[in-house]
Every structure is written in structure tokens, then in C-alpha cells.
Amino acid sequence: MSHSHEDHERTMSTDVRTTRRLSSVRSSLTTAGLAVTAMIGLSACASNAPQDTWQPAGENAQKIHDLQWPVFTVAGIVGVIVLVFIGVIVFRFRDKGQAIPEQTHGKAWLEYLFIAIPAVILAAIAIPTVGVVLALAETDDTECIINVTGQQWWWEYDYEVEPDGSICGFAPSAGEASPIITSGQVVIPAGTNVLLRGTSRDVIHSYWIPRLNGKRDMVPGRVHYLRLQSDTPGIYAGQCTEFCGLSHANMRMETVVLAPADFQRWLDNELEPYKSPAEGTLAKEGEATYITQCARCHQVNGLVDDKGTDDTSDDTVVVSYPDQFVFSGAAPNLTNLMGRNTFAGASWDLLTPECREDVWEASPEEFGEKYLAGVTEDCLNDIDLREWLRNAPAKKPMYADAELLEPTDGKTRGMPYLALSEDQIDQLIAYLLERK
Amino acid sequence: MFTTGSKLLLGSTVAALIGTLLYGILVGGIMGTVGLVSATAALGTFAAINIFTRDANVSVDDIDAFAGAAAGAERPGSSMWPLAIGLATATITLGLVTYTAIFMLGVILLIAGTAEWMLQAWAERASSDANHNREVRGRLAYTAEMPAAAAIGLGIVIYAFSRVMLGVPSKASTIVAFSVVAAVVLAVGAFVGSNRRISAPKLTGLFAVAGVVLVSGGAVAGLNGEREIEEHHTTAYYAQEGKCGTGEISADEHASQTVAGKASQAATVVLSDSGLTYTFPGLDQVRSGSIQLPRSSAVNILFRNETNEHRRLVADMAPEVEGSPAKICSQLVEEGGVQLLTLNYPVPSFDPSVEANGGYALSVPGVDGARLEVVVP
């Protein structure tokens, strides 16, 4: 218990609003003081599990939280009363040789009373519940629309270009806006009401960033909405919560909240034209390898195949056709891979543990700078990325067995084993490191 | 009296006799007539012998046994199976010279009749207790007879009724006529239901009449042939043929009755006098010009027509792309109506082959400028 008390203190320093409510939970719990309620209540003053459902960091999650803590409290109190009552009965009416009691079926008024009490309590819960349900379904105040599409086992985001040519209310500093496609991490501006329009390409997935909002299933053929909003820059973790097949556990997502100025920088960077690596570098070799090995599924916007010659007449724009190789018909867009710091459905980090901690633990003020630095060569998590390129299905289960791909006509579900040589992997990593 | 076995032979004799006469009168020809006469005579002889030997159960000399044989101990009950088999034989013969279907019917009747006959012959002699024999027969036979009879009966009713329905013209008068029939059936049913004392024969008669009416109606309608039934193509067919225009195509019939109001669609595209606009469900903002849809994902688009004309929405899918249809179109939508289109774009709109074809678009034939560019990132 003393440990959790410390946690209290820490939470209070970061988020006063939350803690004020938490302490009221605590005070009611101290009076009640029974194991189960305590366990539920205590998780309110949790330390830093990134998916803690009792640490709202945005307006929507806060609405849910304001509703759930009184309900948990009432449920806890009722539970304690019932359990204490049973305890009293157990001790008071043990067989101590007393006479056989009256054979009565009870008293009507008592029964009505015990129907009325829960009815009143539940009615009291029902009214605000309906209110919050309706409030969370509001879409009028939307300032930014991002489309999110789930597939086995990663999330793709594309940013809607608004009719006025802006994205999320931010106009590009130079040039025209075009749809931005990312995956794994979605970047949103702080203080903006974001509306995710979600669907799926194969099975049902569920989008859930606990600290920003409850979950919402993303169903193929349907478009579902989810509100996201946060005033505090930082990374918020989430996890697909609708069972979606083999690698369900490896389908994660992260929402990155950037201060408006940082978001503008991020946006401009995303819209920058493609820069081919300098001639003669390892990365340039990597570009060629990328075109032969990766580009049939993974799009890099603006990538041009110069056929290894200086003659520009036979240059072709490289367009990938994942629909011919992957069952879901999509593969992550790698244009700015190193601008985000996770890969493979946000299951592994592109940053080394130290660098990752540096970004994740950064204060809201410093966060934007650190995040926008992207993945540098020093910070690159070489181990996981290499393992992935060597044999992806071995790292993340993806129905690699050819026999099981019969129903999909050999189309893979996830990244297949590519039999890349170590040299090719070196080249590719050099090339990918420049994608930011 | 006639034993069971002799009934078959006698029946066959009669059938052969009739066949001989018919052949002689209608077809003629000396060889056939002689053959049939011989057959008749042979069958008659066998019948006589069979009657005399009590189905060959006993020796004629053994008077006691003759009297005590199970076949003789109790007179066998009446049986319709010899007649049925006789009929079957005739049907088979008829079928051989006319239609295969009639031949098959005869064979089925023959098999069923023979089986039933054998069952009856066995059951009547299972013991000397007639009640027991009845029960034993019921247990053995009903489990097969009842479902088979029900299936055949139902089959006949359904087939006859379907012939009637396919035969009559699809006009209002037919609907009225059927309503009257339905009302009569209902009224009779109600009468029978409320009148508990109605006798079984009356009820049976009623059903028999109804059955005869239905079957004869079916036969007449069946011989008359089906009415002319229009062939309906789907919108996909017309889209492929490039016929998704302003005019009405047969796929547009009953468009207003199609279930289209699907929830959670990707966008609602609205045609009004100011052109083609769209909204995202739940969002008030009206947009126009271009619409962004996800790649390789089945998306549902709801099309609403708010003009006075009947209009359809056509999705241009860029024909050069392998495996995807060139166009998809909705049915013609009346004022205020909605239709659903399910689209799937496997290739992004920035692909050169798509751009070469003018890109993806949603448009309304006959309305200039009603066009939404589709952006597939």
C-alpha cells in the first residue's frame, strides 16, 4: 500500500485534475477497505503501464473516466456491504444448537425494498451513461479527419486532404497537399478534435488507444468513427483488441500527439519530394535492391527507377501492386519509415531501447523535437530490423506455410520470407535509413 | 376365391386383352395381334392354374392342408396392388411408345406396387391374428409410407401450383383471382375449423376435390406452357456492355424496392441541382470535387438522387487495370431514392495506367459537370 501511495504523489504532480478524482476514490475506498474493490480502485493510481485505462490523457477518455470511477466506487461499496452482511450471517447464525427457525417464506415489504434499492442505484447510473454515450458519438466538432484501415496485422493511416487543401487544418508550407499514408504510428496535432474513419481490408480489427478513448471495431465494408483528442504531446500506446487471427498479439498501434508547430514540421516533411540517395553510396545500391525486392509491395512515394543509367528517357515511376501478392491488398508505405519509430505493426522498435526511452519519457515540451529527429544511425535498432528482413514470418507468425495459402491463391498474409543475402540486407538498411 | 397371386395373373390377362383389342383396332398388323392374343391366352392359363393350387401353397390332393393353409384359413383382404401393377404394366408399355417420363412413372409404380404387394402378402400371413397382422404391417410400413406419401403429395401440389403460377399472366386480374381463391380457402378452412362435427368422409371429399382442381389446373397450365418471362440482367452486365446511360434498362425495374439503406457506409453521394456532392455520414460538411477512398478495400457508397429526373451513379474504374470491372453503375434512382454501390479499387489513382484513362471518377450520365474525382492513395 505504501508503494501505491508514492504513485499517488507522482500522478498528482503530472495531472492534477485526474488525481483530484482519484483521491476521492481513495477516500471512499479507505472506508470500505476490502480486497477486490481495493484492487480495482488501486489501479486508478497506477504507475506507467502505457495502456492503463485509468489514466486518461484526452478529452474523450476523460469523459469515460468521469463516468466509470463513480460506478466502480458504487459497485465497490455495494460489494463490501453484501460481503460484510454475509460475514455477519456466517458468524451470527452458525448452528450453536438453537431451535429450528420459523418455516417462513419471508416478508413482502423487505423483498420490494430490495428490488427498489438496486433499481434506484441503476437508474442513477443509467442517466449519465446515456449522456456520455451520446457525447462520445458527436462528430460536429471534428477538426481533422484521418482514415484508418486495419489488415492482418498492422494499421494503415491516410490523411484526408480537406477541400481547402489543408490536412487537419494545416496547410503545407510549400506546394500542394496530397494524401499522406503512414502506418504503425498516427501523428495528430495537440488540442485538435481528430475523427478516425476506420475500416478493414480483411477481418474485424479493433482500434484502441486506452488513454485517448475506448475501443472501436473496424469492420470490413463498414466505416466506423472514433474520436481522438489530447492536449499533451507524447506517444500513446494501443493494441488491436478484436481477435484477428494468427498474429493478433503483434498488431499494435501508437498515437503520437505533436504540438501544432511540430505537427506543421512533420507535415511538411511528409510532403517533401523523394530524394534519391547519392550516387556511389551503399544506400544507392540499396535503392536498386529495394526496387527489385521490396517495391512490388511497398510503395515509396516518388521513387523512380532510373534503370542504372544516366539517361532519363527510360525512367519509370515505381508503383507497387500489393494486391497481386498480399491477400489484404496492401503493404505499409515506406516513404518515411524512419520518421516513425516502430515497424511491423508497431510490434518492434526502430529505436534502440535507450533512444526509445528517451523519446517516450520526454516531457511534453521536449517531446516534439525528439520525435521529429526520427531514427538516426546511432539509434537504429539494428537487431530486430535485420531479423525481420532475414525472415519476417519467423519473427511474426504470418501463415508462411504454402499449403495454408491455397485458399488465397498463394497470396501471402503479411510479409513473406524473401531469402535476402546479408549484403542485400546491409544495402536495404542503408537505404531505409534515409527514408525520413 | 381369388388368391392374391391369381389376381396379378388375372389383371395381366385383362390388360393383355385390352392391349390386344386396342392394338388390333388402332394399329393393326397380323404378327402383333397374333403375339398379343397368344400372350393373353398364356396369362389366362396361368391364372387358372394358380387359382386352383392356392398360390402353389399346397398340393391339391391334400384336402386338410388345402383347407388349413394360411392363405386359405382367412380370406385375404381386398388389395389394390394387383390393379396397380396391371396399371403399371400398361403405363410402361404406353411409355415405351410415347414418352420416357411415362415409362419411368410406370417403372416406379411397378416397383412400389410390387413392394406393397409383397408386404401385404407377408403381413396377412404373419400370424392368424388379424389385429396383430395389421399392427405389424403398420409398424413396418408406415415409417416408410408416410414420409414417402407426404413427399409425393407435396411434390405434386408444389409442381402443379408452380405450373399454374408460371402459366398465368402477371397482371392485376391474376392477383385478384388468387386473392379470391385464397379467401375461399381461408373461409373453408375457418368453417371446417369451427365446425367440429364435420364428418371424415366429407372432409376427405373436400380435400379430394381441392386436390383434383389443383392437379388438373396444373396439368392444363403445364400443357399450355409458361408465359413469356423477361430476362433480367444485373447492372453489372449493363456496365460491362457500356449501357449505363440516362435511359431505363431492365435492371432498373423495381429499383425503389432494392434494399439499399446500409449503415456505416463510406460516404453518401448526393445528386442535386447544384451537382454532385458528398458527405461523410455523421459529418454535416458538404464536399464536392474529389473524394478520397481507401485502396484495396470494399467500400459502400450510398447514392441519393435529389433532382426531379431519374438518375444513376456510374463509377469509372479505369479499364486498363486487370481483374477489375471497367465501370460499375447503380440502378436508376427516382427522386429522393437511394442506391448502394460496393467499390473496390486495387490500384492507386496515381498509377500511370489509371491516369492514362482519366483517373477514377463517380459521375451521373446526362448531367454535365456532375462528377467526383476519386482519389485512391
Place this chain on the structure above:
Amino acid sequence: MAIIERPSDTVALAPSGAPAVATPDTSYGVFRRPVHTTGWKSWLFTIDHKKLGIMYGVTAMVFFIIGGVEALLIRLQLAGPNGTVLNADQYNQMFTMHATTMVFLFVMPMAAAFANYMVPLQIGARDVAFPRINAFGYWAYLFGGLLLNSSWFLGGAADGGWFMYAPNSSVVFSPTNGVDFWGLGLQITGIASLTGAINLIVTVINMRAPGMSLMKMPIFTWMVMVVQFLLLFAMPVITVALFMLMFQRSFDATFFSVEAGADPLLWQHLFWIFGHPEVYIIVLPSFGIVSEILPVFSKKPLFGYPLVVFSGAAIGLVGWGVWAHHMFASGLGPISVAVFSVATMAIAIPTGVKIVNWTLTMWGGKIAFTVPMLYAVGVIVQFTIGGLSGVTHSVAPSDTQQTDTYYIVAHFHYVIFGGAVLGLFAGLYYWWPKMFGKMLNERLGKWNFWLTIVGMNLTFGPMHVIGLQGQPRRMYVWTENRAGEGFFNIGFWNLMATIGSFVLTLGVLVFLINIYVSHRKGTEKAPLDPWDARSLEWITANPPKEHNFDRLPTVGHLDEFFHRKYEDRGEGERHDYHQVATAEEILAAEEASADKHIHLPSPSYWPILLAFSLPIMGYGVIYNLYLLAGGALLALVSMYGWGMEPHTAPSDDYDPPKGTELEVAAHG
């Protein structure tokens, strides 16, 4: 069968007076009827509800152990981060089969075991209304369960979760035959449930002892009847859904194909319209058992008996209107969510009534804490916790944070393990002497109880924490990255839960040991009325004779047995109960005036044969359509045989046991 109705002795003669040529042979079937009273054949062809009840129980127990092993493997895998006990595929199969086994092959059949055994005894009947269908139901359940589990050896079990959401269940996403086995196995066990439901409804409505009006019926029988009505209406829904699934997978139908314009949410609605009543199907029999046990050991009638009956019925009814609360995150739209949210809160009221009535039954009582009573109190406590966490789920916005996390796993294990399974254990301890004539050891029973309680709270309690810390369910691994630190560290509580699951296992082992210990040679026979019970099933021998009651009892009271034993000699408001008869005396009186003519149905070969045709057809659908035809043929033949078989065999038409008088009579 030992006691059968004898046909008249005179053989009918031909009316003419001629000597009978053939003797009536009433054996219409292919086989002579079986009549084994001992040995394995007596179990294989029995239609005795008591034997079938025991068979249901034993089979369910075996599946409980299988499901338990699956659970242990899951917990081992999750004990630490990035577990390697199972791979992703095996893990997915494991949690799918754990849930399926526990729900369909353990809890439901265990409840069916008690219903089969106890309902006829509690209402004073000699058997159920359709004994052969009863036998068929058991065999269908067994064969369905075996078909389902045979998938382990035939390319892998189902891997889509017990809820089997479309389109993840289609061939593309689940290419092995596992889902086919799952669907067909459940279809077959569903047939068992459906026939059982009709059978028990007819039994309860038609075969109650004279004087037993519905409101004098024991509460367990009441709850069983509510459950059977739920089954009657719920099973057809899942049957339709499973057929759609079968056609989708085996015959290329497009019920759930989005490209063809289908909506995958259809499956969810169908599944949960079945699935929510299923929750009450699972838990209500246990409520009935608890409601039987509490009065016995409190020496008081059930508090508010009519209200408990009506709240049970109300739960059954309202249970149909809350299915979408399993779908709060599915994107139904705010209005549906709000409505189902409020409806879900409403169902908490009748559930609360039960808890209140149970506690008030104990209030003022004279409570003896035997093992069954401990379990019953355990149910109240554990179910209260599960119920309250359920109330937190009814708040839809809050549910969107908790659904599909371990919090909900904690919730429904408190409800299903704490509510249903503990109740079933209570029933086992309570009725064991009735069913087997031996008492289960009380000392071992208490070990069993406390290990189970500690184990379950240690297993499922931490899941509340893990869930609120954001760990989703159905993940084959969890990582340190998302575990957090300090008191709420997910790793620590996962480890606790795994340790708890082993404590729980120990508890179940003690139960098995207890069975062995209690049935060793030389253990005493159980007394006739060990608990001073209150209902009709105790007015019989231990275990009951084949025909249950020598004389069908006449009922004057709810708690008839109690009122036969005790008399109130108090005046006015004062009560003074005195024992006026012992159980032995009451039984002796009943035996003294035994019915002379007892009609019992005869055993049959056909139910097991017909049931056996079902898995053959199942394999046929998966592997070979000719096999399907073969199975259908066997089904047809079996039905034919069944149809021809008289309800009761005459005395000379069965294979009598060797060396008995009957055999001599039959062949001599």
C-alpha cells in the same frame, strides 16, 4: 429391465378356430431388445435417466479436465513476457477450445447431468417423458464432443475464438479444418441440448407427482425448466448461424463475404442472440442448486420462494434483450448502444434479488457449514463480485475501455467459475450420497473448497488489474514494453494468475482424490438422509431403485420431505418444530404400500446408433460426401428401427441376463 409391464398371457387364435399357424412375434425390430442390468452393456443401451445422468456427469468431468489442461497451458504461456510454451497457432487453438470445451462440453452437460438425475426424482416421476430421446441426447453430446476434439489430431483445432467472428472464420483466414470440426461438433451437441430441452419441459409439465403444483416445485427443477426454455429458443439461433458458417466454408456461400455485399456483423448478432441467453443457461442451474442447498443447511425455507422463481424467469426473459452489450465496441451506433446499456442494467435487478434472497435465507437460520454449504456460500460471494464487475460493464462507455481486455476475462470467470462451477461442485457434494450411496469425505472436501476458492481468486482476481492496465485478451504473448512498473506491473500479476491456476488445479485434484478415498473398500454406506434435506428426491433409497419410487409420492407442501419429518407444535406466533418421523420410517412406509404395477420403458440399441450416425455425417461434410451419404443412411436405418420398436418390450422379448430366472423362462 427388471420390471416391465407384462402382456396378456393368452395368445390370440384365428377366428375360425383353426390352430394357430404362426405365433404372434412382437419383435418388430432387427434386434431383440437389450436388457442388461449389469456390465458395460447396461450403460451403453440404458435409457434410465439416472444412469444417463451419471454418464453426463462423468463425461463432463473428463472434458473439464481437458479444458483445464488447456487453461493451464494458456496460463503457462502467459506467465512471463514473450512466452514460448506455445506458438501463436497453438495458443489460438488453445483458447478457442478451452472456452468451447468449458461452455459446451463441461458446464452445460454437467448441469444436464443434475437435471437428468434430479428432476424426475424431485417431481416424483419414474423417468423422463422420452427416455430413448434422453439416451440419444447423451450420445449425441458425447459424439459431438469427440468429433470436436478429434480436430486436434486432424490438422489442428479451431482457431477463431469460441465466438468465431466472421469473416475470420472463413476458409481464407482459417485454412485448416478446425473451424469445420468446431461448427459441426457444436451442431451435434446442439441437437443434444435441444432434444434434452424438449424432454425436460414435457417431463416437468406433465409428470409431476400428485399435488405438486408449479409453485410447490423444488427451486432447482424450476431453474432447470427456465433453462430448458432458454435452450429451446436459443439453440435454433446458433443452429442457423452454424449452418451459415458450414455453407460459407464447405459450399462457398457468401453470407459473410463483404465483397458480395454481406455484413460481417450479421454473425455477431446471431451469435450473441444465442450467446447471451447461453450465459443464463450456464448459470441458472447452479442458482437452482444453491437455492436447494441454502435452505437445507439453514433449516429454513428459501426466502421469497415465489420471487426467486419469478426473478429466475425474469432473467430468462430479459436475457433475450441484452445481447448487443457484447457488441458495444462493434460500432452499432449510439442509440442502440444506449438502449442495450440500460437494458443490461435492468437485468442486474432480478440477479440482485437472487443474492438478497439467498442471504436472507441464511439470516435467522441454524446454519451448518458442511462442504456443500461452503460451496453455496462461495457462490454467493464470488458471484456477487462477478455481478458487480458486470454492472461496470453495463456502462457502455466504460465497457469500451474494458471489453476484450483481461478485465472482462476476470468478470466472466467470476460469473462462470464463481457462479456456475462452484454451484455444480456444491451439487456434487450435496447429491453424491444420493447418487452413489457414499458420502464424500468432509475433511478432504474442505481442502477441496478452500484450495478452489483461493486458487480461483488468485487466478482471476489479478486479471482485473491486468485488464485495467490495458492487457487485451487472446494475445499469445505480452511484452515488457507495455507492462508498466510498480504495484500494477502486468508481469507480476500475470505470474500470480498462473500460480493461482495451479492452486486451482490442486483443488480439483483433491476432489478426484476425494472420490477415490470415499469409494475405497470399506467406507461406510451413506445414511439415508445425511443432510436432513427437504425435497422429494430424498424419499428414496440411496442410490434410488431403478424405478425411483415404490409408490409415487403425494405432495402437500413445498419442501414436502421436511414437512413429513417435522411437525410444528407451537401455538400462534410461537413455533416449535419436533421431529415426528425419520427418513427411514418414511421410506419404509412408502415401500410398504408399493405400487403393484410399475411401468418402465425398456432399453434400446437405437439411440446410440442414431447418435453415432451424426459424427459420421460430420466427417462426411468435411472429407467426403459419400461418407455423408453413408451416415445419412445409418441415420435413416436407425430412425426406422427406432420407429418400429415398441415402447415396452414384452417379457419374452429381450436378451435376459445370463443365469437368471428370466433367462430360464425365456429359453426354457
